[in-house]
Amino acid sequence: MVASNGDARAAIRGWLQENVTGGRDVANDELLIENGVMTSLQTVELVTFLEDEFGIMVEDDEFDEENFGSVDAIATLVEGKAA
């Protein structure tokens, strides 16, 4: 489960570094999809990671560009579900 805001953001950034950006850290407010940092296909993998890591379920209507647009947005989604 999510211990704090910082943990969620760090975990998401760590996953992005490892699986998407080739080691580059991303800022919490960097636009991931709009700027082409993360492909939509990689978002599917991220959802699987979030569900496993935080014990949450991302519903169909939550799987949209807005909720996955930045680390901040993803963390907000995760925290809202884990609260």
Next chain:
Amino acid sequence: MAKKAKVRPFEEGDARGAGELRVRAFPYLPEVRELDFYDTVYGWLGTHPLAGEMHRWVAATEDGEIVGHLAATPLSYRVNGRRVVAHSPGDYMGHPDYGFHALMLMRKFFSTCENCVSLDMVPEVIGVQSKFGAVDAGQLQYAAKLLNVSRLPMPARMERLLTPEGQSSPNGRPSPEGMEQPPETEGREGHQAPRPRAPIPGPVKGLLNGGLRLMDGALGGAFAGGPKVEPVQHFDESFDAFFEKVAAGVSCVVEKDAAFLRWRYGPGSPQWPVTVLVVREAGGLAGYAVVRTVSDGQDGYVLDLVTLPGRRDVARALLRESVRLFREAGAHIIRYRFADSPTGPRSSDLLRLGFFHRNDRRNTLMTKFADGAQHERATSVARWSYNIGDGEATFWLR
């Protein structure tokens, strides 16, 4: 920048928007401009006994533009001896600026439909399905047989021999005016417009076509004296008993009883009229084939060919008669896509009838079943009796 869009169920008024998206997604396919054809296909799908379990979704912007579409068509299967309904994703398309929404549509499919059987040849679509848990069960075989070279482009070597220097275009190829299309323009999976090439000169065509005809006569003779093949007008009850025998001999098969075949190929089907060939024996049907020509009769398709398990002689006889019919109808090429199984011909039989195997443009079978035992069984194409006409992939064939 892309506008905001949402995935929602298809509504009656979305047909035009979906049609416009289809034209954008497949600009090289002339038939996508025929909105009525797609209305007809969906009308026909609505007559299937499982039509109530069909789903369609669109991704639509706030001002109503359709930027994504996916249909989930249900069919009954017999897997591991048990009847099960699985859906196929079809008519899948997305606006290039809305890739995320295309993905949302596929997620919707997999969260709604617990079982999936799909045929695809587009790597990106196969990749997306894999992400949502469908397993690559293997590829169908793709055998083709050339009956007439008239639509073929000139082979590069012959082109060099017959085109005098200085007459070619700046890119080294002749002007496209009056060029014929190579035959590989079938289906919506062929995502690139063909490069124009010079046609084979008339006298050479005549020689080659004569040679093919002679060779066919000789090859056909190799299987002369096999079981008697006859055409039938209807799928009668003998097809029910036949299906049960087939289903008892293979692990995975579409539930192709007489009622299904009447729906699939009878009046009202987008593929109607077809020719149905059968081999009958004292105990009932020993096998059948469903064939038809499209593209003004130039493309011959073996849509379905099933025999009792192990009856290669019946498969050979049905194929031989199919070839004869296609030649009589003036087809230029025969296409046959199928899973290798005991209910169909062997590779060597196809080669002896002059078919060649193509390793490109083969369909990948993707499967996912909620039941663990059925999933385990269905994830290898080697356990399937499957023909290209069985499922969604050919519903759109014109």
